Every structure is written in C-alpha cells, then in structure tokens.
Amino acid sequence: MNYLFCFETYKENSLSGRYITLSKIEKLLQHFSIKNELTVLGYSVLQKPIYMYKVGSGKIKLLFWSQMHGNESTTTKALFDLFNFLESDTKEVLDWKKTFTFIFVPILNPDGAELYTRENANRVDLNRDFLQLSQPESQLLFQLFEEVKPDFCFNLHDQRTIFGAGKTNSPATVSFLAPSFNEERAINDVRQKAINLIAGIVEELQKYIPSQIGRFDDGYNRNCVGDTFQQLGVPTVLFEAGHFQNDYHREETRKWIFVSLLKAIDLLYENDIVDNKTDNYLKIPQNNVCFFDFVYRNVKINYENSKLITNFAVQFKEEIVGDDVIFIGYIASVGDLDDFFGHLEYDAQEELFKDDEGNFPINGKKANFSLGKNKVFVNGLLKK
Incomplete structure (x- = not known):
C-alpha cells in the first residue's frame, strides 16, 4: 500500500x-x-x-x-x-x-x-x-x-x-x-x-x-x-x-x-x-x-553592572484568539543551555540584549527584544 x-x-x-x-x-x-x-x-x-x-x-x-x-x-x-x-x-x-x-x-x-x-x-x-x-x-x-x-x-x-x-x-x-x-x-x-x-x-x-x-x-x-x-x-x-x-x-x-x-x-x-x-x-x-522553541546563544547582557555573555531560550504558549490557536513566545530560561537545542537557533555574536526593561532577559516576559543596534525580534522572530 x-x-x-x-x-x-x-x-x-x-x-x-x-x-x-x-x-x-x-x-x-x-x-x-x-x-x-x-x-x-x-x-x-x-x-x-x-x-x-x-x-x-x-x-x-x-x-x-x-x-x-x-x-x-x-x-x-x-x-x-x-x-x-x-x-x-x-x-x-x-x-x-x-x-x-x-x-x-x-x-x-x-x-x-x-x-x-x-x-x-x-x-x-x-x-x-x-x-x-x-x-x-x-x-x-x-x-x-x-x-x-x-x-x-x-x-x-x-x-x-x-x-x-x-x-x-x-x-x-x-x-x-x-x-x-x-x-x-x-x-x-x-x-x-x-x-x-x-x-x-x-x-x-x-x-x-x-x-x-x-x-x-x-x-x-x-x-x-x-x-x-x-x-x-x-x-x-x-x-x-x-x-x-x-x-x-x-x-x-x-x-x-x-x-x-x-x-x-x-x-x-x-x-x-x-x-x-x-x-x-x-x-x-x-x-x-532537550528542546526549546528558540535558543539564542552568545548574547551580551548587563548583569549587576557587568557585561556577560550568556544564552537564553524562548518557549511558545498556545493561546486561543477567536477561532484559532496562536503561539506567543515567552522567555523561558537564561544561562547554560549546552544540553538543549532550539527548533530555531540564533547566534547573537555577542551583541547586547535590550528590551523595555533593560539589558537582561527575564523569565516569563514576552519575547519582544533587540540584539545589537539593528536586529529587532517580535514574538521571538527576527523582524525583517
């Protein structure tokens, strides 16, 4: 068959x-x-x-x-x-x-x-x-x-x-x-x-x-x-x-x-x-x-007034809007992610993380941020 x-x-x-x-x-x-x-x-x-x-x-x-x-x-x-x-x-x-x-x-x-x-x-x-x-x-x-x-x-x-x-x-x-x-x-x-x-x-x-x-x-x-x-x-x-x-x-x-x-x-x-x-x-x-939806590696952050290089991950949550399911990305983990993969991975090449609260990704926040001066991410995805 x-x-x-x-x-x-x-x-x-x-x-x-x-x-x-x-x-x-x-x-x-x-x-x-x-x-x-x-x-x-x-x-x-x-x-x-x-x-x-x-x-x-x-x-x-x-x-x-x-x-x-x-x-x-x-x-x-x-x-x-x-x-x-x-x-x-x-x-x-x-x-x-x-x-x-x-x-x-x-x-x-x-x-x-x-x-x-x-x-x-x-x-x-x-x-x-x-x-x-x-x-x-x-x-x-x-x-x-x-x-x-x-x-x-x-x-x-x-x-x-x-x-x-x-x-x-x-x-x-x-x-x-x-x-x-x-x-x-x-x-x-x-x-x-x-x-x-x-x-x-x-x-x-x-x-x-x-x-x-x-x-x-x-x-x-x-x-x-x-x-x-x-x-x-x-x-x-x-x-x-x-x-x-x-x-x-x-x-x-x-x-x-x-x-x-x-x-x-x-x-x-x-x-x-x-x-x-x-x-x-x-x-x-x-x-x-061993998976997150997105993993961002080699990200520069500001932690206790020091610049550090780390990784963070974003996971989708499924939410009903009208008659459909949409996927909203939230920051899910920050730190050593060597044992994890992302369904999509992004190498930040040591560019600085920034969102509306500063230079540190916070677990539970929506995944809207920038890396460096020109790369803007909305719902975890690089905005073209």
Missing part, C-alpha cells in the same frame, strides 16, 4: 490547525453516519455529546480514542483522514471491514477541546482518572471498553515541542509507548503484542523520518488509561504526535500519524506481530526533554 498516496488522496481538508472542537467535526460525523453507525455514548460535564463511530463487521475489534486531552488535536485530524479512507472501495478497505470492527471516539473530552485545555471542565486530567473514574468522560470510555471487549486499543495524544528523539537535535515527531501493566515494567503476552505492533510501525516510519521517532517513558501509573487497559489484558498502544520542523500547526505530523495508523491496521490484518521484537522496540530512542 502506498501510504503517502493514501494521505494525499483522503486527507480531510476541512480540518486544519490546532483548534479542533466538537462543532468542527459534527457535520462530518453526520455525513459518515449515512453508511456507518454513529452513536452518542453520553455527555460531558458541560453536556456536550460524546460520539462513537463504528465501521466494519469483523471479529477483531479495534478501539481508538482521541482528544482525551482537549488541546491535543493532531490525532483527531488523522482519524478523519482515516475515516475518508475507510469510506473508499479499495481492496484493502473491503478486506479490513470484513476482518475488523473499528470503534472510534473522535473527541473524548469535548469541553476541554472547546476551552483548549488538557483537563475537562472539572479541571481533571482524564488520563489520571482511571482508578477513581470520577468523571463522566472517563466513565464512558471505561464502559465502552467493557462493552466492546476490544482486541486492541489505540490511545491517541499530542506531546509538547520540548521532546527530542533521544539525545539528538531531532524532534520527536511521533512517539510510541506499550504501557506497563505493573511496577516492574514486565513484559507478558499482552504487552508483547503492543511492543511488536509498535516495532512494525516504526520500521515503516524509518523510511521517512528515521531520526524523529521516540519511545515514551514506560513508568507504571495505574491512574492512566493505557496502563489500566494493558493490565486488564488488552494490548494498548499510545501514540504521541509531536513537533516536525516548522510545523506548529502539525499538518506534517498529522501525515505521519495517519501513516502509522494505516501501518498498524495492515500489520494486524497480516498477523505480522507474532515475532518477538522487544529488542527493536528498546532501540527506539527514548523521549528526552
């Missing part, structure tokens, strides 16, 4: 950017419901509907959910690209629909999606609520899990731009995890299936983004959904959509999530996850906090 051709052909062009809300997907879901089953599982804290979309009639049941964290929308876009593909009459799709029943929850946390927050309307992180099950959204997903009895689970998330793929200057564009089911991080038959599936996905991704694939930390947390479902005997794979160079709206990353999903389904269809691929899995570089 030509995965890149499939993406270009079936991409859902009406969805773009980072701010994906229930109102933006409901009409699309209603369109898809003409041929397939669309059900309201229940309602969020603020009484927004939480939808389940089902495709296919096969014995193998695959459960997917996205936007458990409301501000993590890249995988939701990729799901709608997948929905378009599953509407096609290609041989692969016809075979898949006979083999699998696909169960999707496109936005589990519609309140958080609207507010563009990680938490739900009660300020609870749903991915830390699978021991207490205190929230309606967590309860609905767990009830669906018990009712469906899936054979595989796909837990779809975004991760911040701070992560690199190991200790390199490559961002972790896509990261994976086969969650642990106990404190010892043991590998049983259930977790082995998740590990083997991830290894197969990564083998495909290495053809395209070989240095930009990461492995998420596998520390056990019973409060997390993936650890819980793995412990309950269902292989579960965590997908983390991360940063691609100059892709803050994550349209490029979306493509690699789509490719990953197609490859995962292909591997399951071919039953190509039987060999032990633990070594391959463990060779995937572990996610490492």
